[in-house]
Amino acid sequence: MKSYGQFCGVARALEMVGERWALLIVRDLLVGPKRYTDLKTGLPRIPTNVLATRLKELEAAGVVVRRVLPRPAGSVVYELTEFGQELEGIVLALGRWGAQRLGAFGEGEIATADSLIMALRSTFDPDAVAGRSATYELRFGDVVISAQIENGELATDAGSTGKADLVIEAFGPLTPLLAGEITAAEVVAQGNVQLSAMDDRSAAKKLAGLEDFAAIFPIRPLPAAS
Amino acid sequence: MKSYGQFCGVARALEMVGERWALLIVRDLLVGPKRYTDLKTGLPRIPTNVLATRLKELEAAGVVVRRVLPRPAGSVVYELTEFGQELEGIVLALGRWGAQRLGAFGEGEIATADSLIMALRSTFDPDAVAGRSATYELRFGDVVISAQIENGELATDAGSTGKADLVIEAFGPLTPLLAGEITAAEVVAQGNVQLSAMDDRSAAKKLAGLEDFAAIFPIRPLPAAS
DNA sequence: CTGGATCCCTCACGATACTG
DNA sequence: CAGTATCGTGAGGGATCCAG
Numbered sequence: 001m002k003s004y005g006q007f008c009g010v011a012r013a014l015e016m017v018g019e020r021w022a023l024l025i026v027r028d029l030l031v032g033p034k035r036y037t038d039l040k041t042g043l044p045r046i047p048t049n050v051l052a053t054r055l056k057e058l059e060a061a062g063v064v065v066r067r068v069l070p071r072p073a074g075s076v077v078y079e080l081t082e083f084g085q086e087l088e089g090i091v092l093a094l095g096r097w098g099a100q101r102l103g104a105f106g107e108g109e110i111a112t113a114d115s116l117i118m119a120l121r122s123t124f125d126p127d128a129v130a131g132r133s134a135t136y137e138l139r140f141g142d143v144v145i146s147a148q149i150e151n152g153e154l155a156t157d158a159g160s161t162g163k164a165d166l167v168i169e170a171f172g173p174l175t176p177l178l179a180g181e182i183t184a185a186e187v188v189a190q191g192n193v194q195l196s197a198m199d200d201r202s203a204a205k206k207l208a209g210l211e212d213f214a215a216i217f218p219i220r221p222l223p224a225a226s
Numbered sequence: 227m228k229s230y231g232q233f234c235g236v237a238r239a240l241e242m243v244g245e246r247w248a249l250l251i252v253r254d255l256l257v258g259p260k261r262y263t264d265l266k267t268g269l270p271r272i273p274t275n276v277l278a279t280r281l282k283e284l285e286a287a288g289v290v291v292r293r294v295l296p297r298p299a300g301s302v303v304y305e306l307t308e309f310g311q312e313l314e315g316i317v318l319a320l321g322r323w324g325a326q327r328l329g330a331f332g333e334g335e336i337a338t339a340d341s342l343i344m345a346l347r348s349t350f351d352p353d354a355v356a357g358r359s360a361t362y363e364l365r366f367g368d369v370v371i372s373a374q375i376e377n378g379e380l381a382t383d384a385g386s387t388g389k390a391d392l393v394i395e396a397f398g399p400l401t402p403l404l405a406g407e408i409t410a411a412e413v414v415a416q417g418n419v420q421l422s423a424m425d426d427r428s429a430a431k432k433l434a435g436l437e438d439f440a441a442i443f444p445i446r447p448l449p450a451a452s
Numbered sequence: 453c454t455g456g457a458t459c460c461c462t463c464a465c466g467a468t469a470c471t472g
Numbered sequence: 473c474a475g476t477a478t479c480g481t482g483a484g485g486g487a488t489c490c491a492g
Contacts, residue, residue, distance in 0.1 A: 002485090009324035027234075048475070050464090076473085089319060095239065096235060097312055098241075101288075266455095279484095
C-alpha cells in the first residue's frame, strides 16, 4: 500500500481503492455480499492471490467486512461496509463514463451478471420511465439477468424470472442502440438482437418495447475530441 | 495497458484512468491546462518516466490532448479533452469520499495548490452559501490559494488575491472542524488555525467567518464500520 | 530552463500449483 | 470452499542524462 505522499482526499481514496482490480471487486459487492469463490467466478482473470490481497486491503481500509455466516451455513462472505457502499455513485459514474468507449465486444472479453446489473443500474434514467412498469429479461450469451421497473425504481436480479414482458437476447453490441445512433428496428435487422415475449405480441410491439428499453437505459454517444 | 477482459463500462474506465497516478494527473488538469514540469511539481513523487507514460496513455484514450501553445510561447501544455472533463464529478466524489479518511497530515506528505483547490471544489456546498458573498485566502505552509464565493458559485485560484475578507492559515488539520466535530473557537484555541483579516474586524467576527467557512466546505464524519 | 529519454533495481502483479 | 505458496515477468520507483 504505497502512499502518494499527498494530503488530499483523492489521493487517500486512490490509496484505498485505486489499485488494480479493487474497484471491480467493489462493483461486484455493490450487487450484494459474495463469497470468495463467487468473486473469483465474476472476475475470471483475477489471480487468486491478488483477490486475497485486495480483500485484505479493502478490509483494512474499512471498505469491506469479512463475515462468517451464522449456522448452519457457516460460510464466509465479504460485504461492503456503510463506508464502502458510499462508493456506489462513483462506480456507477465510472461505468457511465467508460460505457462511452465500450465499443464492440472484444475477443476474450466476457460479460458477467454483476457487470450487466451494474451497467443497467448506472444507465437507468428514472425520468425516462414516466410512471410505466415493465419487466425485462436480458440475455448475453449464457448470462441472464432480469430488470423490473416499478414506481420509477429499478430492481435487478441475476437469472431469469420467467415472466418478463420482453426478453432481449443480444448477439452483438447494444451500445449503438442505447446511444441513439441506430433504431430498434435496425439493430434487430442487423441480427444483433432477438426479441421474444411471453404473450404473443406483435413484432411491432416488441420493437416498441425495445425502443422503450433503450430510452430507459441510455448511454451518451462519444463527444468529439476537443 | 492490460485489459480486465470484461465487457463493462467500469472496466473500460479503469483501463483508461485506473492506473497508478492517472487520476491524480487528471485532478491537476481539472484545475487547468498544465505544462509537463508543472505536473511534475504538483506530483513530486511521480517518476518522470511514469508521468510521460501516463500522459501518452491518457492521450491515446482521448482523455488528454498535448498542445503546443501558439507563438510566442511555443511551450507544450496538456489539457483535458471534453471527454476528460467529464471526469470532474467522479474525481470530486472520490475526493469527498477519501477526505473522510484524511486524518492528520502524515509525515512526508505535502499539500499542493491544485489538491487544495480540488478539495475546496469537492466539498463546496452551494446550499450553505445562501446568497452570501465572501473571499477567503487559505494558507497551508507555503501553499496559498484563494476562494471567491459569489452568486452561489465558487471560483478558486492559486496564490493570493491580496484582498480576502478572511485569511485562514492552517498549522494543523482542519478536518475536525470541517466535519463539525469541533468548533471554530476550539480549533483556533488549539493553535491549529490563525485568522487575520484585511479590515480590523474583531476576533469574534473572524471566528464567525471561520464557522461560515466550515459550513460552506463541509466534510462528513466517518461512519461507524457496519 | 523545459520536456522528456534511459538505466537499473525492486516489488507488485500474473499464472499455476497446492493445501486445510 | 477459501484461500496460501511459489515463481517469472513487467510495471513502478529513483536517479541520471540529453536535446532543444
